[in-house]
Amino acid sequence: MIINSRNRRLRTTPALRALVQETVLTTNDFVMPIFVMEGSQKQEPISAMPGIFRRSIDLTVQECRELFSLGIKGVNLYMKVSEDLKDNTGKEAWNKNGLMQNTIKAIKDAVPEMVIMPDVALDPYSMYGHDGIINNGKIDNDATNEALVKMSVSLAEAGADIMAPSDMMDGRVAAIRQGLEENGFTDVGILSYAAKYASSFYGPFRTALDSAPKENQDIPKDKKTYQMDFHNSREALDEVLKDVAEGADIIMIKPGIPYLDIVSKVRDMIDLPIAVYNVSGEYAMLKAAAQNGWLDNDKAIIESLTCIKRAGADMIFTYAAKEAAILLNS
Numbered sequence: 001m002i003i004n005s006r007n008r009r010l011r012t013t014p015a016l017r018a019l020v021q022e023t024v025l026t027t028n029d030f031v032m033p034i035f036v037m038e039g040s041q042k043q044e045p046i047s048a049m050p051g052i053f054r055r056s057i058d059l060t061v062q063e064c065r066e067l068f069s070l071g072i073k074g075v076n077l078y079m080k081v082s083e084d085l086k087d088n089t090g091k092e093a094w095n096k097n098g099l100m101q102n103t104i105k106a107i108k109d110a111v112p113e114m115v116i117m118p119d120v121a122l123d124p125y126s127m128y129g130h131d132g133i134i135n136n137g138k139i140d141n142d143a144t145n146e147a148l149v150k151m152s153v154s155l156a157e158a159g160a161d162i163m164a165p166s167d168m169m170d171g172r173v174a175a176i177r178q179g180l181e182e183n184g185f186t187d188v189g190i191l192s193y194a195a196k197y198a199s200s201f202y203g204p205f206r207t208a209l210d211s212a213p214k215e216n217q218d219i220p221k222d223k224k225t226y227q228m229d230f231h232n233s234r235e236a237l238d239e240v241l242k243d244v245a246e247g248a249d250i251i252m253i254k255p256g257i258p259y260l261d262i263v264s265k266v267r268d269m270i271d272l273p274i275a276v277y278n279v280s281g282e283y284a285m286l287k288a289a290a291q292n293g294w295l296d297n298d299k300a301i302i303e304s305l306t307c308i309k310r311a312g313a314d315m316i317f318t319y320a321a322k323e324a325a326i327l328l329n330s
């Protein structure tokens with residue numbers, strides 16, 4: 001029997017394989033999430049996230065310089081706020097002299113070309129560990145939106161380039177857009193976490209910021225009334241289309257690797273840039289296996305990030321950004 005069509009023909013040599021390669025991963029694809037804390041010359045490791053640290057502003061700025069010189073063009077900022085600054089209004093989030101605002105100014109000063117994308121959500125500032133204001137035992141959508149607008153305007157004043165609302169309230173993209181326009185921030189963009197699922201893969205992140213929902217019978221014990229149910233995919237398309245209509249510039253899907261079917265479907269549907277968040281739990285799993293010698297760390301990182309891009313991501317938020325950039329540059 002004669003086989004006319006042989007797919008192996010184009011896999012014979014590295015040069016041939018390079019010629020037919022469809023997806024190319026570069027440092028332009030990465031956004032590095034960064035954890036910041038008070039103090040100076042401080043750096044604390046985060047358990048369950050080997051290689052990732054919480055740093056004071058001075059060391060954060062130094063890290064941003066290094067990231068930019070490696071080719072990484074965006075950072076996504078998260079603050080570890082002390083318990084005494086947390087309440088049910090989230091007002092520390094729009095303190096002109098808050099940790100986030102000071103971090104943004106310091107990075108802008110030192111690395112002006114870096115695209116600064118602060119997380120917009122109340123959980124690090126909430127005494128309850130929720131992304132919203134709680135009224136009568138429930139997350140109050142519209143009151144939360146008003147807080148997110150104040151937070152966004154304050155972060156834009158500090159010099160942020162792109163707001164990254166990760167809260168999943170309804171209508172917040174339109175509200176933030178309007179707030180930015182009214183205050184003259186017409187060039188400040190919105191990267192909307194449009195399809196963000198209630199996921200167990202956020203565990204290590206919540207330890208990093210001490211931001212998990214508190215044990216308290218008067219408040220919801222998880223985030224399922226605002227983040228999406230992982231059984232659903234059509235609902236994700238609906239969430240995405242609404243955020244596009246409300247004026248989002250970039251659409252985020254989160255988590256990443258277990259949710260690449262969603263990324264692919266959204267890619268077929270919209271032409272706006274898509275961001276995918278390779279979240280803390282995904283990073284932790286890979287690192288745990290690599291530390292046990294069960295996976296080749298470097299190969300697994302490059303493969304998983306390339307697969308996220310292949311599914312349709314234009315940019316990837318990943319804790320492996322720096323490591324991957326070093327690998328790609330070498």
Ligand SMILES: NCc1[nH]cc(CCC(=O)O)c1CC(=O)O
Pocket residue numbers: 119121122123131166167201202203204205206223278279280281
């Ligand atoms: N607004 C909260 C927020 N922003 C980013 C993450 C998770 C990121 C990660 O796990 O890497 C979370 C956690 C959550 O929703 O509880």
Ligand SMILES: [Mg+2]
Pocket residue numbers: 168169170171194239242243
């Ligand atoms: Mg929505």
